[in-house]
Amino acid sequence: MRALIVEKDADGATRAAVQEIDEGRLPESEVLVAIEYSTLNYKDGLCIGPGGGLVRNYPHVPGIDFAGSVERSSDPRYRPGDRVVLTGWRVGEAHWGGHAQKASVRADWLVPLPEGLTTRAAMAVGTAGLTAMLAVMALEDHGLVAGRGPVLVTGAAGGVGSVATAILSRLGHEVAAVTGRPEQADYLKGLGAARIVAREELSEVTRKPLESETWAGCVDAVAGAMLGRVLKQMKYGAPVAAVGLAGDAAIEGALITPFILRGVNLLGIDSVMQPYARRVAAWGRITRDLPMDRLEAMVVPATLADLPRLGAEILQGRVRGRVVVDVNA
Template identity: 70%
Template structure:
C-alpha cells in the first residue's frame, strides 16, 4: 500500500479529493514504475482538482499531478533501469492519465527524461512544468535574436511559477528585467530574483486605441495573454519577440496586425506538453546550468500531499507565490 491523492466524482456532482492508500495493481499499465519523491503545483493542477476537473479530467477516479520526479523502481524499457532518476512533465499526465500526486506512478518510458546532472529531484520539481516552460520561452527569445544589449525584457505574471523562474534566468544572464505584478507585496521577492524594475499590472491592463506605442521592450515572457498581451505587442521594439506561455488574463487577443507589419514583432507560442524529446533535454540541461540554485531555493514553498487541496485552490485564485515543492514521503 502507498499514499495517493485520489479525486472521485459521482455523476454531475463536484469532484472530491481525498488522501488515501492504493496498491500497485491499481496503477495503469505502462513501461516504467517510478517511486515518486517530489511533485509540485501548477495552474493545471488547480484546474484538475476543481469541482468539474477544469475540463481536463476525462474520467474518475483520478490521480492529478502533471509533474513528478523520482527513482525508477521497475522498467520493461531498455532506456531506464531500476535506480535511474527521472523527471516527467507534460504528455497530459495528471490530466488524462494518472499523475504524480502519489508515492508511485506507472508511465510510458517515452514520457520520461533522465534527471539532468547537477539537479536533485527536489530541485527538478522546484522547476517543474512552470520552470521548464520559462526555459523554453527564454530559449525561443534567444533563438530569435534576443541578447542583453538589445534592451529590457518584460515578464508578466512575474510572481507566479513561470514568471519567477523566467525572471531569475534572465537576470542571471545579464538582462534588464521589468517584472509585472498586481501584488505590491511581492516587489521585494521579485527584486531578490533579479528584477531591475517593477511594473504595476494596472499600467498594462487597459487596452489603448493606438496600435503602436513607444518602443520599450526588446523581449517579453507573457503568462497573462488577453488584453495585456495585446497592449505589450504595441510596445515592443523593432524586431522584438514575445514568448506567450499562458492565459491567466484570458484567451482572447484584442490586438491588430500593425505591430507585426510595421515593427516586425514576433509572437512565439510556447508549448511544454508535447515538446519533442531532444528539445526537452536541451531545456533541462539549460535549467541545470543557467538557473541560479540560490534563487531557486528562494522561490520554494514546501508542502505535503495533505496540503494539496488547499494549494490547488489557492493557485487558481492567484495566491501562490513562486514554486511549491510537494514531498510525497513527507
C-alpha cells in the same frame, strides 16, 4: 501507496483527499517510478478542483510532473535505480499523475535527471521552470541578446514568471517584472528584477495601433488585454513568448500593426508535447543558467495533504513561486 484521489459524485461535484490505494490500481505501462517529489501548477489546481475539462475519467490522480527513481522497467532505456523527471504528455490530466508515491508511465515520457540536480530541485523547476526555459530559448532563437533593452515578464510572481525572471537576470538582461501584487516587489527584486511594473499600467485596452518602443523581449503568462498592449510596445523585430492565459484566452485590443510595421514575433510556447531532444536541451540550460540560490527562494514546501487547499489557492492567484510536494511526508 498513498495518493491524492479526486472523485466526482453523481451531481458533478468533485472532492479530493489522500487515500491508501493498492499499487495494482495504477495503469499498466512500461516504467514504474517511485516518486520522491512532485509540484503544483495551475493545471493541477484545475484537476484537483473542477477539472477544467482536462480530466477524462474519475477517480483521478492529478500531478502533471514528478521526479524520482525507476522501480522497474520493460524498456531498455531505463533500469531500476535510474533517476528520472517527467513533465507534460497530459500526465496528471488524461493519465494518472505525480500526486502519489508511485506512477506508471511510458518510457518516452521520461527524461533522465540532469547531473548535479536533485529530485527536489528538479521539482522546484518543474513544468513551470521548463516552460520558462523554453520561452527564453525561443526568445534567443529570435534574436534576443543582453543589452538591447529591458525584457518584460508578465505574471512575474507566478511559477513561470518567477523562474523566467531569475534566468533572464542571470543571463544579463534588465528584467521588468509585472505583477498585480505590490507586496511581491521585494520577492521579485530578490529574483533579479531590475524594476517592478504595476499590472494596471498595462491592463487598459487601447485602440492605438502602436505605442513607444520599450521592450526588447517579453515572456507573457497573462494574454488578454495585457498582451494586446505589450505587443504595441515592443521594439522593432522584438520577440514575445506566450506561455499562458491567466488573463484571458483572447488577445484583447490586438491589431496586426506591430507584426507588419515593426516585425514583432509572437511565439507560442508549449511544454506538454515538446520533443525529447528539446526537453534535454532545456534541462541542460536550466542546470547552467538558473541560479539555484534564487530557485530555493521560490520554494513553498508542501505535502499531499496540503494539495486540496493549495489547489484552490493557485486558481485564485494566491500562490507565489514554486510549490514542491514531498509525496512521502
